[in-house]
Amino acid sequence: MLSLADMRLWKGRTDPEDGELGKRWHERVQPLGIDSPPGVAVLGFSSDEGVRRNKGRVGAADGPRILRLAMAPLPKVFEMPVYDAGNVRVLDRDLESAQSQLGVSVADLLSNGHFPLVLGGGHEIAFGTYQGIARWMRENHREKSLGIVNFDAHLDIRVPAPDGSSGTPFYQIAEHAELGGRAFNYLCIGAAATANTPALMQRAAEMKVEVIEDREITPWALEAAKARVQAFIDRVDMVYLTIDLDVFPASVMPAVSAPAGRGLPFELFEVLLGIVMESGKVCAADMAEFNPYFDIEDHSARTVARIAYEITKQF
Numbered sequence: 001m002l003s004l005a006d007m008r009l010w011k012g013r014t015d016p017e018d019g020e021l022g023k024r025w026h027e028r029v030q031p032l033g034i035d036s037p038p039g040v041a042v043l044g045f046s047s048d049e050g051v052r053r054n055k056g057r058v059g060a061a062d063g064p065r066i067l068r069l070a071m072a073p074l075p076k077v078f079e080m081p082v083y084d085a086g087n088v089r090v091l092d093r094d095l096e097s098a099q100s101q102l103g104v105s106v107a108d109l110l111s112n113g114h115f116p117l118v119l120g121g122g123h124e125i126a127f128g129t130y131q132g133i134a135r136w137m138r139e140n141h142r143e144k145s146l147g148i149v150n151f152d153a154h155l156d157i158r159v160p161a162p163d164g165s166s167g168t169p170f171y172q173i174a175e176h177a178e179l180g181g182r183a184f185n186y187l188c189i190g191a192a193a194t195a196n197t198p199a200l201m202q203r204a205a206e207m208k209v210e211v212i213e214d215r216e217i218t219p220w221a222l223e224a225a226k227a228r229v230q231a232f233i234d235r236v237d238m239v240y241l242t243i244d245l246d247v248f249p250a251s252v253m254p255a256v257s258a259p260a261g262r263g264l265p266f267e268l269f270e271v272l273l274g275i276v277m278e279s280g281k282v283c284a285a286d287m288a289e290f291n292p293y294f295d296i297e298d299h300s301a302r303t304v305a306r307i308a309y310e311i312t313k314q315f
């Protein structure tokens with residue numbers, strides 16, 4: 001289920017005449033070792049089993065490979081080392097075991113001081129990443145609280161029927177948190193009225209999910225949205241950041257299972273992401289739903305690489 005890093009993916013142009021300041025990720029990425037000093041650890045979750053179960057367009061299992069190729073030429077501006085921690089794969093449609101393995105891998109990375117940057121895969125990735133964070137917090141930060149910030153056109157609080165999918169992760173997380181006696185603090189940014197039925201919106205209210213709808217995020221109302229994100233971050237000690245790429249307009253992000261009709265403009269997303277990252281509370285991040293089969297000349301892959309740059313630039 002867990003495969004080693006394929007270092008052949010980390011390739012691209014080099015500019016040796018520019019010295020150290022000309023270095024790119026592909027010149028710096030190392031395979032993760034047992035005693036690697038703390039750094040950014042790229043981990044793939046090669047799954048679209050959750051998307052398949054959720055009646056979506058499969059292909060996201062190939063996301064981690066294509067996204068590494070897209071991230072390879074990024075300027076390496078942050079100080080920490082950067083590692084490739086390999087991939088977790090789904091075998092025989094056994095999504096639950098893969099999510100559990102992802103949890104073990106994420107917990108391991110966190111325990112060794114790394115920042116897990118997990119590349120999906122469908123949004124079923126979230127139930128795996130969360131299991132890892134929860135395990136690590138249980139062992140190391142028992143008294144601290146966790147907030148989940150999800151940029152997504154969808155609430156993803158469907159009830160498993162009976163199995164989990166890409167549409168159920170935050171319902172499963174809420175159940176997991178309740179069983180462990182932990183609070184469920186969930187902020188969904190970018191949910192669209194056209195992509196969530198009233199049944200889901202009603203469930204969100206019952207589960208006390210904080211929702212900032214896509215239509216509330218405009219240049220003229222940005223201060224209000226920023227204040228709501230800041231208030232959520234202020235209430236928690238640590239943050240799990242998850243980005244479902246279908247939050248962006250279909251024109252920017254066609255390479256997803258369910259492209260958005262309106263979507264959150266990238267420029268406004270960047271401002272809100274900045275608030276989340278500048279808090280210094282984000283312990284792990286993942287990006288979900290990238291499906292390379294629907295990309296157009298790598299436009300979406302380049303956008304995902306840009307987000308990876310924004311997340312890591314301060315490290």
Ligand SMILES: N=CN[C@@H](CCC(=O)O)C(=O)O
Nearest residue numbers: 054056123154156166167258
């Ligand atoms: N990850 C979530 N996916 C959406 C899919 C919507 C669709 O296929 O149209 C959801 O379950 O709501």
Ligand SMILES: [Mn+2]
Nearest residue numbers: 153154244246
């Ligand atoms: Mn979504």
Ligand SMILES: [Mn+2]
Nearest residue numbers: 123152156244
């Ligand atoms: Mn989602």
